[in-house]
Amino acid sequence: MKNQEEKMATTARTYMTIGPLVVLVLWIVVGASQNASTRGLTGDFLGGVASPFIGLVSAILVSL
Structure with a gap:
């Protein structure tokens, strides 16, 4: 059970890191206009x- 919780936590951390980076890149690309x-x-x-x-x-x- 703990192994599954660790996987979910890792996945959540990954999305919480990648999500803002994607938004930042889009903001830079689109916001430049x-x-x-x-x-x-x-x-x-x-x-x-x-x-x-x-x-x-x-x-x-x-x-x-």
């Missing part, structure tokens, strides 16, 4: 791509 329409289109694209994956993970977690 001062044109609001470019930022809006980029946000729509990222949301459209991420939404199915988030939905799939949510469905798996609900079924568990």
Whole structure:
């Protein structure tokens, strides 16, 4: 049981490290543009791509 808890803790730490780094990189890339329409289109694209994956993970977690 403890081994599974350690794996979950390691996974959580990994996501907590990688997540902010991804957000920072996106902020640097998208934030460099001062044109609001470019930022809006980029946000729509990222949301459209991420939404199915988030939905799939949510469905798996609900079924568990």
